[in-house]
Amino acid sequence: MDTALQAVLFDMDGTLVDTERLWLRVVEEEALGLGIALTDADLAFVLGRAIDDSAAHLAARSAGRPDRARLGESLERRFTERVRREVVPMPGAVELLTALGAAGVPTALVSASPRPVVDTVLDALGRRWFTASVAEGETPRTKPFPDPYRAALTTLGVPPAACVAVEDTPTGITSAEAAGCSVLAIPSHTPIAPAPRRTVARSLLDVDLALLRRLVGDPGHDSAL
Structure with missing residues (x-):
């Protein structure tokens, strides 16, 4: 199933x-x-x-x-x-958050930045889009350890197998994968290769709700868009 x-x-x-x-x-x-x-x-x-x-x-x-x-x-x-x-949203960010909100899919912001920076971004993007957020210093260890993602999953009350983590760096991907999440990688500066349960996209403009649903529905996914 x-x-x-x-x-x-x-x-x-x-x-x-x-x-x-x-x-x-x-x-x-x-x-x-x-x-x-x-x-x-x-x-x-x-x-x-x-x-x-x-x-x-x-x-x-x-x-x-x-x-x-x-x-x-x-x-x-x-x-x-x-x-x-x-601060400027990445192309496609607002559109994707809007689609997730309309579909009733909870979201969390999981960052290695300190709380003042995270709060500044939440205010800029709109706090209404996020059910939870995790900042530096709020877990025993930060990325690349899984603690920040585990904290977000606990707050949301959802299992990692039913979630997609969207990341842009190897450090963040290591954290999300160690927490058991499927990953959608959008590389910024360092190239990232597809791997089991990891799909690579060029931009958030290439991401929609159907893709995110497909990534959790196919746990063996390994692809580049």
Whole structure:
């Protein structure tokens, strides 16, 4: 028997809103002040991770060994300010949220960003679209561990097999898959290959309710759109 779609769990940065470019700009500015010449590997590392993890990475790369806590606070403050001024929904995001709302499918926002950033995005997109949200620091571990997705599933009261997680980074995909969710990947900066229970799309513009229902109804799916 096919499983019915009971919820859709969305990553935030780079998936629903175009904030990854803002985050990378903030990281680059901090790195410049610390005298760090960032590599592509550095930029790939900070995508999809908690601010504390990124602060620790920059601190380790700096010859001056800056205070990790203060660096994290600076990153969070700058990023929150940028998001408040410049946040933009990804193409197709509002249309997909509208379709899910009309169909009565619950959604959750599952992010590695801190609560002030998540709340800023919720206000920009419309809190009415989301039944639950999870931010950095609200679970014992953050992405790539499964804790954030498990917390969202618990809040919604739905089993992972009946949900689709929409993600854009390997870090987030690892988290969602470890929690038992089917994944719809929309790669941002790092290429992502299809895998069992993982479908890859180019954009949210290619995603509709029928596709999401199909992904939970066919647990062996493995495709690229």
